[in-house]
Structure formats: C-alpha cells, structure tokens
Amino acid sequence: MxxxxxxxxxxxxxxxxxxxxxxxxxxxxxxxxxxxxxxxxxxxxxxxxxxxxxxxxxxxxxxxxxxxxxxxxxxxxxxxxxxxxxxxxxxxxxxxxxxxxxxxxxxxxxxxxxxxxxxxxxxxxxxxxxxxxxxxxxxxxxxxxxxxxxxxxxxxxxxxxxxxxxxxxxxxxxxxxxxxxxxxxxxxxxxxxxxxxxxxxxxxxxxxxxxxxxxxxxxxxxKGIGSDLIYIKVTDKEEAVRLIRDRLSLNPLRKGEELSIPVTGGEACIPELIRTIGDLAVSVRIQRPTLNDVFLNLTGKAIREEEQDSSDTIKDSIREYRRRFDRR
Amino acid sequence: MIEGRAIHVVVAREFKKFIREKSRLFSTIARPLIWLFLVGGGLNRLVPAGDGMNYLQFFFPGIIGMTILFSAIFSAISIIWDKEFGYMKEMLVAPVSRTSIVIGKALSGTIVSTIQAGIILMLFPFLGFKLSILQIGGTLAVGFLLAFTISALGIVIATFYDSFESFSVIMNFIVMPMFFLSGAMYPVSDLPGILKFLTNINPLTYGVDALKNVIFPTGTGSMGPDFPLSLDIAVLFSLALVFTLAGTLAFRRRG
CATH class of the missing domain: 3.40.50.300 (P-loop containing nucleotide triphosphate hydrolases)
Incomplete structure (x- = not known):
C-alpha cells in the first residue's frame, strides 16, 4: 500500500x-x-x-x-x-x-x-x-x-x-x-x-x-533531458580532438583549458576515452545535468530562487509589540 | 463531537499564559480599580446618596461586571492572535473537533474572568458592604455565568476578524458601549427610546442586574436592580447557549 x-x-x-x-x-x-x-x-x-x-x-x-x-x-x-x-x-x-x-x-x-x-x-x-x-x-x-x-x-x-x-x-x-x-x-x-x-x-x-x-x-x-558532459584536460588539444573524433565518433568542443564532450551513459564512457587518447590525458571530470536544468528544459524558465527577506522578522516583532501594547 | 483532551489543552495553555504574563494580570485588575476610585470616587461627590446607598456602592456590581467583560473579551479574542501568530493552525490540523476548541476557549475565558472578578469582589468591606458567604458565592456563580456568556460572544466576534487591526474597533464600538449601556454606571430604567432599546439587547445589562440582585437584594428605586434575578439568569443562560452555538458554527465555517 x-x-x-x-x-x-x-x-x-x-x-x-x-x-x-x-x-x-x-x-x-x-x-x-x-x-x-x-x-x-x-x-x-x-x-x-x-x-x-x-x-x-x-x-x-x-x-x-x-x-x-x-x-x-x-x-x-x-x-x-x-x-x-x-x-x-x-x-x-x-x-x-x-x-x-x-x-x-x-x-x-x-x-x-x-x-x-x-x-x-x-x-x-x-x-x-x-x-x-x-x-x-x-x-x-x-x-x-x-x-x-x-x-x-x-x-x-x-x-x-x-x-x-x-x-x-x-x-x-x-x-x-x-x-x-x-x-x-x-x-x-x-x-x-x-x-x-x-x-x-x-x-x-x-x-x-x-x-x-x-x-x-x-x-x-x-536522464530524460539528455547528455552528461565529460570535461577532459589534455597536453595536446589538436591531437586529442582528432583521436576522439576519428576513433569514437564523438564531438569534443574546446572550452578554455579543457575539452568538453557530450556523451550518453556518463562515466561508463570514461575508460574508453582514456584508452583512446592515452598519455595525452591530464585530468577528467564529469558534469551531470541538475534538476534546475530539468525544470528549465520543461518550462522554459528557471525556478525562482527567492529567499524570505528579513522584513518578515521585523513585521513579527512589530506585531508582538503592538499585541502587548494593545492589551494594556 | 467533543474531546476532553482538546478542552484540556486550550484551558491549560490559556492559564499558563495568564499566570506568566504579569502585565495582563495587572492591567485587568488595575482597570476596574481605576474606574472604581477615579471615576466612581469623583461621581460619588456629585451624585447624592439615595435608596440607602451611595454612588460607590451602586457602582460596585457594575465594576465587577466590567472586570468580567474586559477579561472575557480579551480571552476570547486571543483566537485572533492565535490566527495571526499561527498557533491556530496547529490546533485546527490536530485530530480534534472545532467544537472542542471553541468550548475550551469559552471555558478558559470564563475561569480566568471569574477569578479576576473574585479578586475585585474582595474589596467589598472597604465600600461599606456586609456580604454573607451566600452572597459571595452567589456573586461568583452569577459572575461565572456572565463570564461564559461574554466569552462565547467574544468568540463569535473573534471569528469575524483575522488580524489585531480590528482590536480597537472591537474595543471602541463593542466593548465600551456595552459597558456604558449596561446599567453599570447609571440607572438605565428611564433612558430615552433608542438608548433603552440598546440597553435591553445588551447581554451585560442582565449580568450587572443579576449582580445587583445578589449584592443588594433589598435595593429599591432607580439604584436597585430592574429585573427579577430569575429573569436575569434565564436571559444569560439562553444567550450563553445561543452564542456558543453561533460561535461554534462561525468557527467551523471561518476558522
């Protein structure tokens, strides 16, 4: 039940x-x-x-x-x-x-x-x-x-x-x-x-x-909204991009010092990726989509992250004061 | 359905707060004293003694009625504060009936007000009264009934307001006129038309009149009671039932 x-x-x-x-x-x-x-x-x-x-x-x-x-x-x-x-x-x-x-x-x-x-x-x-x-x-x-x-x-x-x-x-x-x-x-x-x-x-x-x-x-x-991104730092970008394209038919993009590679299947792709580029790899990290991305994808807008402001606390203390004052 | 445990919680909570909040206890005792001695004391010199009593003595039952009026209304409209500060939600979502909450509120107002009326009543020797044990008991009994009636009325009022902004409205347009038109300060038997009507529909009139009946049963003329005690009690009792029912219905509908 x-x-x-x-x-x-x-x-x-x-x-x-x-x-x-x-x-x-x-x-x-x-x-x-x-x-x-x-x-x-x-x-x-x-x-x-x-x-x-x-x-x-x-x-x-x-x-x-x-x-x-x-x-x-x-x-x-x-x-x-x-x-x-x-x-x-x-x-x-x-x-x-x-x-x-x-x-x-x-x-x-x-x-x-x-x-x-x-x-x-x-x-x-x-x-x-x-x-x-x-x-x-x-x-x-x-x-x-x-x-x-x-x-x-x-x-x-x-x-x-x-x-x-x-x-x-x-x-x-x-x-x-x-x-x-x-x-x-x-x-x-x-x-x-x-x-x-x-x-x-x-x-x-x-x-x-x-x-x-x-x-x-x-x-x-x-998972419903698609791919993870693998970020990989390499010693030789040109060579790495060529290897990944030719051998894995993936599409790496240059992002600053790193290459970003959209993959499906997340970390399961990492071993093959490392085997492919061998000694060129310096470091690897994986970024998953967040629930924020899910929400964004579904509604086309970001969920509002709004904090309750302190005015509520102030309002509370005014009320408390007036309550006591009024009772007299 | 009425749950004893809900009544227990509402009454125990009100009591605890009443005892803890010294300023509230003080002000509800001090207000009648100020009226009795500052207003009554002054008028005592202006109004000639008649019917075998002076003005201060005449004023005394009215002051007891006032103590109950203020205390019971305050207690009942704590419902508004409970709404404002959220605690009401805690009670509304609990597995207890709303009827129990209303009865608990009415009872706590009744008990607290009767205690305060009892404290004021103890001033009687200073005003030249000689009251028997029976009269003291009778005053407290009438006080209890009046307090319940007013508390129930207060609950009906409280269900129509959601915030304390309404507090001064209730004070100025309900509580004070009720006090003035109750026969507490002056005899109301020969007031002109509209005032007479308002006096007759004022629940406090019958409470104050009942108190006069008990405190000076031999009083005659305009200073004495206007109705027989049995009528006062019957009216108060009926009103208590009506207000409790109305309060329960209103509270169930509006929270």
Whole structure:
C-alpha cells in the first residue's frame, strides 16, 4: 500500500484552478519531493492532503485513509510542518510538544518520554525549558519538526521546511529529515523550490501552474533531458580532438583549458576515452545535468530562487509589540 | 463531537499564559480599580446618596461586571492572535473537533474572568458592604455565568476578524458601549427610546442586574436592580447557549 495515493486531485477557486488533476503515489518509507515555483499549487496540495482544504474533485488517500471521508484518521497518521511558524512563542519548547502530544491522543504515561525523545532527536533537549521566543529561526524550525514527530506519525508533511533559513540551519535540518525514513520508517512528503534539496528525494514530482509536468527519481528526470558532459584536460588539444573524433565518433568542443564532450551513459564512457587518447590525458571530470536544468528544459524558465527577506522578522516583532501594547 | 483532551489543552495553555504574563494580570485588575476610585470616587461627590446607598456602592456590581467583560473579551479574542501568530493552525490540523476548541476557549475565558472578578469582589468591606458567604458565592456563580456568556460572544466576534487591526474597533464600538449601556454606571430604567432599546439587547445589562440582585437584594428605586434575578439568569443562560452555538458554527465555517 502506498503511503500517499492521489488521483485526479483538483482544487478550483471560482475560475482559477490552483491544482489541476494531479496524480501520484508515494511509496512507504521514502522521501517525496514536490517541486515547483511559488504559486504553483504546492501548498494547496499539502492542505488538501492534510484535510485542511476540501478538494473540488478527485481522490486522495493518506496512510490508507480517505482524505475527504476519514479526515480524523488521516490527521492521526500525519505530522505537519507548515511554511509559517505555528509554535506558541510564550510557551517553552517542552510545553509546546507536550500539548501537542495531548492533542494527538498520546497515552499519558508515554507523553513525557516521547517529547524528550523528539527534543533529543533535533538536539534541543538542553533548551527544553526556555520559552520559544528566545529561539533562532533555525531552532524554531527544528522544534517544529520535533513537534511534528512527537506522536510518531506514519507520514510527515513539510511545506518549504528550509525557507528563510541560513545554510547551516538548512544543513542540520536536512540531516534530521533524511534520518526519519531509515530510522523511524516515516514517509516524508515535502515541498520545496530549492533544487539542491530535491536531489536527496527518492522521488520527485514537478508542478507548474497547478499541473504535474514530470515525475520520477532525480536520476530518471535528469536522464530524460539528455547528455552528461565529460570535461577532459589534455597536453595536446589538436591531437586529442582528432583521436576522439576519428576513433569514437564523438564531438569534443574546446572550452578554455579543457575539452568538453557530450556523451550518453556518463562515466561508463570514461575508460574508453582514456584508452583512446592515452598519455595525452591530464585530468577528467564529469558534469551531470541538475534538476534546475530539468525544470528549465520543461518550462522554459528557471525556478525562482527567492529567499524570505528579513522584513518578515521585523513585521513579527512589530506585531508582538503592538499585541502587548494593545492589551494594556 | 467533543474531546476532553482538546478542552484540556486550550484551558491549560490559556492559564499558563495568564499566570506568566504579569502585565495582563495587572492591567485587568488595575482597570476596574481605576474606574472604581477615579471615576466612581469623583461621581460619588456629585451624585447624592439615595435608596440607602451611595454612588460607590451602586457602582460596585457594575465594576465587577466590567472586570468580567474586559477579561472575557480579551480571552476570547486571543483566537485572533492565535490566527495571526499561527498557533491556530496547529490546533485546527490536530485530530480534534472545532467544537472542542471553541468550548475550551469559552471555558478558559470564563475561569480566568471569574477569578479576576473574585479578586475585585474582595474589596467589598472597604465600600461599606456586609456580604454573607451566600452572597459571595452567589456573586461568583452569577459572575461565572456572565463570564461564559461574554466569552462565547467574544468568540463569535473573534471569528469575524483575522488580524489585531480590528482590536480597537472591537474595543471602541463593542466593548465600551456595552459597558456604558449596561446599567453599570447609571440607572438605565428611564433612558430615552433608542438608548433603552440598546440597553435591553445588551447581554451585560442582565449580568450587572443579576449582580445587583445578589449584592443588594433589598435595593429599591432607580439604584436597585430592574429585573427579577430569575429573569436575569434565564436571559444569560439562553444567550450563553445561543452564542456558543453561533460561535461554534462561525468557527467551523471561518476558522
């Protein structure tokens, strides 16, 4: 049984179709990346799978439960990290997770242990009694991941989990996320518009304008758009070009100090290439197409790499101030 | 469906924050005191004593009503802050019903407000009242019912707003008029037409009137209660049911 099964799922707002008949399956214990630019329909899809939004048509099941007919069952089986923070900043890290455990029906005698385990998992156990408002953005995100797994869900949903985080926090958050399938058997469904993050997913669906335009493993998708490039540095370019053309019928191009040779089959070509040019070779490297190239190839545009700017943080603190001020 | 665990989380969380946030506790206690002594104290010299009581004594049930009004509304519109700061999503996606969340919010507002009303009530000896244990218990019971009614009303209001920009609107156009037109500050039995109408549809009127009934049951004339206690209680009880139902429906629809 797949952890998530979606067929012809559609969400329409009046005349605008946010999600247009998408279908995919996510096998249990894998990481699934839902990839696309902002506004492509990623969050809408996640909201429907989490039963926060009713689909216009189509079907979706999570952990074997129907998202429309059995929303409570679905909710019990999943953990979610939303794009925006949903922690209570006035409560401590421990309290945030403990209340979550109660809400998700964790048995009383297991609550504290599971909360502690989750806090240790993301390395925040030492700060469990501090109010969340003292945490950095990266720590809050880690805490949210911890909270989402407290009740030991079968499936974890992450909506742009690393948005607005610095590279270091991103890396450490990734470490926790990628450990989940192997250590806990959790299936991970995540959306992102960072192509490098999608590389670690087992499977990917690329969505644009509400439609899935490609599906597969990262390697499959990249193979789909064609060739790898082998870059080779040689002592004698003229001679090397001649040999490669005549004997291998490949078409090397001069690129600065190197020759670049488009090949199909990647590194399997390297031994023959070296045999052909013999002692002329100085160094060899291979460059594969990235998911960015895949996206570019499919849509004719580069995916936007946009960072959340600091104005959101400023807005937050103004709100916090006004909230306190207004209450007096 | 109503889940005890959801109510537990909502109430426990509100309580923890209430105790931790000293400024909130302070301001909700300080506001009635300022009104009682700075406004009431001044008017006490202007308004002649009548019906066997002075103005400060007349004002006292109104001040208890005010304490409950502000505290319960504040507590209920924490729903708006929960929406604004995201925590609401955490609750909405949990496997609990929205009805439980609404009831939890109403109960936490009720408990917090009743405690504050109880604190203000303890001032009675300084105002020259002699209250029996029964009257104190009765005041707290009426306070509890009023607090629940106002909390439920607050939830209905809160579901229509998504950000705290609406806060001053709620304060200036709902809360303050409710206070003024409740019989808390002046007798409302012989107000002219439209004001009389507004007074009669104001839930707080019946709360303040019930408090007067309990605190000075022998009060007569314009300073005394206007309705029998049984009517006050019946109106408050019905309104509590209506607001809870409306709040639940609105919350289910709009979040």
């Amino acid at each position: 797949p952890a998530i099964k979606v067929s012809d799922l559609t969400k329409r707002y009046n005349s605008f179709t946010a999600v247009d008949r998408i279908s995919f399956e996510v096998p249990e214990g894998t990481i699934f990346g839902f990839l696309g630019p902002n506004g492509a329909g990623k969050t809408t899809t996640i909201s429907m799978l989490c039963t926060l939004l009713r689909p216009t048509s189509g079907e979706a099941s999570v952990n074997g439960y129907d998202c429309i007919r059995e929303p409570s069952r679905v909710r019990e089986s999943i953990g979610i990290v939303f794009q925006e923070t949903t922690l209570d900043k006035d409560l401590t890290a421990f309290e945030n997770l403990y209340y979550h455990a109660i809400l998700y029906n964790v048995q009383r005698h297991r609550r504290k242990d599971l909360v502690r385990k989750a806090l240790r998992f993301v390395g925040l156990y030492d700060r469990k009694d501090e109010p969340v408002k003292r945490f950095s953005g990266g720590m809050k995100r880690r805490l949210e991941v911890a909270r989402a797994v407290v009740h030991q869900p079968r499936i974890l949903f992450l909506d742009e989990p690393t948005l607005g985080l610095d590279p270091q926090s991103r890396t450490s958050l990734w470490e926790f996320i990628t450990r989940l399938p192997s250590e806990e058997g959790v299936t991970v469904f995540m959306t992102t518009h960072y192509m490098d993050e999608a590389e670690v997913c087992h499977n990917i669906a690329i969505i644009d304008n509400g439609r899935i335009i490609a599906k597969g493993s990262p390697d499959e998708l990249k």
